[in-house]
Amino acid sequence: MSSTPEGMTSNRPYLLRALYEWINDNGLTPHVLIDAESEGVDVPDHTIQKGKVVLNIAAGATENLQLENETIFFKARFSGNPYNIVVPMAAVIAIYARENGQGMMFAQEEDSPPPPVGGSDDPPSRSHLKVVK
Numbered sequence: 001m002s003s004t005p006e007g008m009t010s011n012r013p014y015l016l017r018a019l020y021e022w023i024n025d026n027g028l029t030p031h032v033l034i035d036a037e038s039e040g041v042d043v044p045d046h047t048i049q050k051g052k053v054v055l056n057i058a059a060g061a062t063e064n065l066q067l068e069n070e071t072i073f074f075k076a077r078f079s080g081n082p083y084n085i086v087v088p089m090a091a092v093i094a095i096y097a098r099e100n101g102q103g104m105m106f107a108q109e110e111d112s113p114p115p116p117v118g119g120s121d122d123p124p125s126r127s128h129l130k131v132v133k
Helices: 012-025
Strands: 030-035 052-056 063-067 071-078 081-088 092-097 103-105
Touching: 012 030, 012 063, 012 092, 012 103
Parallel strands: none
Antiparallel strands: 030 052, 030 092, 063 071, 071 081, 092 103
């Protein structure tokens, strides 16, 4: 599993599972927004719009849904045809309730290195703050 700069595992799968349960407990329909251009995403091509895809992950829309730490797996029908869906957890942009939009967006810089601290040859930029007396 990928880790955060602090050495901990990603909190994304835990938050996703909690929000999935919360949305279901409130009788709403959980949907996930996926970056379809991420490596390892396997969804029907016709569902992709502008590099993204929205998937209904409600129990009635999926078969054998598995929200694992690294990957989301399930079977679903698209235009009547069965399809095995595979979505790496890092490709999940958001989970939300279809009916009211309540949910959460996830940071997409999880696997990027932290910004450098100091050590730059550029002179420090001048502060936009000023002293008020």
